[in-house]
Amino acid sequence: MANRRCLQALTRRALALFSTNPPFQSPSSLPVLRALTSKSPLIFTNPDTTWSFHWSQTRHFSSDRNDDVNEDSEEEEDDDGDELGESSDDESVSRGGSKREYTPEEKEAEAAGIGYKVVGPLEKPDGVFKPYEPVFAVIQIGSHQFKVSNRDSIFTERLKFCEVNDKLILNKVLLVGSSRQTMIGRPIVPDAAVHAVVEEHALDAKVLIFKKKRRKNYRRTKGHRQELTKLRIIDIQGIKKPEPVVTEKPSKAPGKKPEKVAVAA
Template sequence: MGGANRRWMNILIRRAQSLLLPSSKSQTLSQISRLSLLNSSQSELISSTTDQIRRNFTSSISFPRNFSTYHSRGSSSRRGGVVDANDGDEYDVDDDVVDEDECEEVSDDEDDDDNVVASDSGVKREYSVEEKAKEAAAIGYKVVGPVDRSERPFKPYEPVFAVVQIGSHQFKVSNGDCIYTERLKFCEVNDKLILNRVLLLGTANQTIIGRPTLPDAAVYAVVEEHALDAKVIIFKKKRRKNYRRTKGHRQELTRLRIIDIQGIEKPEKTTVGKAEKASVKKPQKASSKRPEKVPVAA
């Protein structure tokens, strides 16, 4: 224990013993040590009070520890001991007291950190069904639900195309096409969507243009994947200012597979067969054999 703390403890013990003794005058330690002249009850009372004062005094003091990351001058490298900078005496720290204080400080810090993280990141907002449908409609789609295998959503190619708007982008799609859009909310993989913001429909025979959209048209799609786009490097520099910043970004994407387009008459499939070539017989060529020479008798 340090010299200053020891002196304060001795002063407190002297004052307590002076109050408990019958004489009102304060006595020195040499006079107080003569407890044999007192009664047994008085000596026991004095010893118990002095022990109680010593315990209360030591428990009320919390001594700092020197951690491995920081060592002050004159600190001891031994575990469980601290050297007083005044007189160089080493004393043992009450582990229970210090550990409780440190635990309380750590818990308070952790609570503060948790509160800060919660306030910074923010709690995820819980959307109602109506809010989800409203936000999805503002982007340009509607979530129907997961696709059932019995539906057989994937159909063969049909000669129909449509121009749909999803968010701020427009896509020309046909049955069976695959497109990448920005990450769509409130939908998971294998969900069926209705793209209801159709700007144009067309076939080989007719074209229907919306003003700006076609209310009766719809394009059906299935969510195949939520993925990340390739990394884009963003580099900023200001010359002669010692300013350079390099950042990377990967855009979140959703892959959609178009399964059906509705709102226009689909032409029937016509198989164009090759015209059968009429078999023309080639005329037989006349034989160009020379007549045989007949020998003539002389």
């Protein structure tokens, strides 16, 4: 850069000098200069103590229209690349999560951290569905809390390591109550547990996500459907359940049938 600036300053002074003194240019040196200027843009010759000068003007612009177009296209490619990078990261995370193999100990520890334990598949002889009982509980699954009773169904985020018709034990019970007593945990009731069965793995309603960047011509619309798991509550343990009161209907006393009296004609 310094050499270029020096050459530019020198050429400006030389142009000013020769513009004021045009007779100093010798026509005899023009063919030689034409041959030499094809190789170098700036040449000074000194034949017969007379100066001859030839300058081929070249303009260097800091920016060009093509460069602007290229920059715009590069910005668009960068935006697309960011998008693709985000999607590829999400895909890589999902693929990595699906490809990873967990040991039984890791599965049990991760499920316990969420708040459940997989017991096993439900079998036909298991009479797990009981009639309604006047007992309720507040349970925690992940970061969500639910108030449940016997035979209720709830939707949670997709639970790992369980399939349809698997029996679960929900061990994070925050509160248990009935018509006679209520037990509040600090934060968990130690001897309480809620039993449930996995009924279905489903998808929630679609949520639209719209992204926009000002002055960038960037608009993206995406849809997301959250994976859910449907659970059926079958039993609540850890509290004394009131015995169901059976109300007997009073039996009707047998009434005397009226006797038919023959009417004389």
